[in-house]
Amino acid sequence: MTALLETRAVTQRFSGLVANSDVSISVGRGEIVGLIGPNGAGKSTLFNLIAGVFPPTEGAIWFDGCDVTRLPAAERCRRGVGRTFQVVKSFETMTVIDNVIVGSLVRSTQMREARRKAQEVLEFTGLAARADVLASDLVPAEKRRLEVARALATSPKLLLLDEVLTGLTPAEAQTGVELVRRVRDTGVTVLMVEHVMEIVMPLVDRAIVLDLGKVLVEGKPADIVRNPKVISAYLGDRHAVGA
């Protein structure tokens, strides 16, 4: 079977700055893939390219057997790409359930059905008790979960998680990890950008390390953490030699 998502030699330049250079990655169906790398490695850019915020300068993006390189974000969502934002973007004047209904309306035009789907997703993500609260009244950890809930309501095939576990307390992060596993168990493929290695590594099936806009290495988490190239990218050459 072909991969669900493929980037083919994608390059993105921002007036002189090369954020992604010749990046080719692929994500198979049912996988949890981690996209990691130090600050400024180009993770967020690649993420935005996959979600369709802007088209790449060069290269192509294939999703579910189709070339989606030129499709806008809304259309990609309709085809099954769901995403969260690193800096949460809740609809602040709307209640939690209304936030999620916006997502579920992609699949169902009937309000009753959209509301039911939203309710289901809230229960799945553990936000049901907060359904009628304004999004602006949520605590940060709940806002992160709302991001995930909204994206899940669009019934995605691929869920893009942008640092949803960063900055949470260990207990909150653990709940988050379990949520991601449960999402995968429902048949959704997950591609997650993460910063904190100790959280992602036990969770993902495969990790892709970006550095300076290029794919540095990819492979099983256990191999990645021992790879000298990765250690030097994160900590500098001195530590790589020591390893």
Place this chain on the structure above:
Amino acid sequence: MDAQFAKRRRRDLVVAACLIAIAALVPLFVTDVFTQNIMVLTLMYAALSQSWNILSGYCGQISLGHALYFGLGAYTTALLFTKFGVLPWFGMLGGGVIAALIAMALGYPCFRLRGHYFVIATIVIAEIGLLLFQNWSWAGAALGIDIPVGHDSWLTFQFGRSKLPYFYFALALAAVAWFVTWWLEDSKWGFWWRAVKDNPEAAESLGVVVFDSKMGAAAVSAFLVAVGGGFYAQFVFYIDPESVMGFQFSLLMALPAVLGGIGTLWGPPLGAVILIPLTELTRAHMGGSGRGVDLIVYGSLIVLISLASPQGLVGLFARLRKALLA
């Protein structure tokens, strides 16, 4: 949860039906023409503000140029009637369609602008419209159009002797604008609009086509405002560019919604009921001296209400209820 929501929607509908019924009975007791005139204007502005609220309140695209659509409705109705003998009923609908089309044509470039730039564009475009009409001789230019007065008739929608038919039409218009809003509020469009207002980027990622949402809101909003403009032409019998397309109309459409609660179902009618009588009464009792005392009093009252409830009166009521229940 679901049942609670459905109950709230039903309650809104019942309250609206009761208010409309009560309003319909008021002219039986209030026969004074001056007061009836104020009531007609209040209902008309409730309808206009409710329509403005669809684009600017729900979808968040603040327009201070809706006078353009009001004027287009008035002119279409008056021109079709005086030049071609088309009944005002069709004129109002035609005006609505023209305004909706123009709103979308203008939206095409303008909806790429954000925030203050969009607001400025709406003001400027409405001013251009005003200038065009002031120089368009076929449409009467600055002299305007006198609508020939015939017998009182529902067919031509002209009534010289009584304000009551206008009152009931304005009431129906306000009811329709309210009902359209109520209906759209719990539809895909209503959700899309609010999402676009709060965060367009997040909305887009959830499958909301931001541009189409804005276009839809602009079309509905402009259509309803233009019908109001057509009504106004029939009500005053004489229109000129300044008296139907002036900037004050843009303001008078925005103010009731802002004061009552922008982006809410009940904000515009609540704001209109307070604001419009205030406008008319201060003008009648304090105006005419040439010193603008009425405007000073009027302006101060608006500032006071805004200070007391920055989120509009609807927000104030919600807070009061919360405080009482707690």
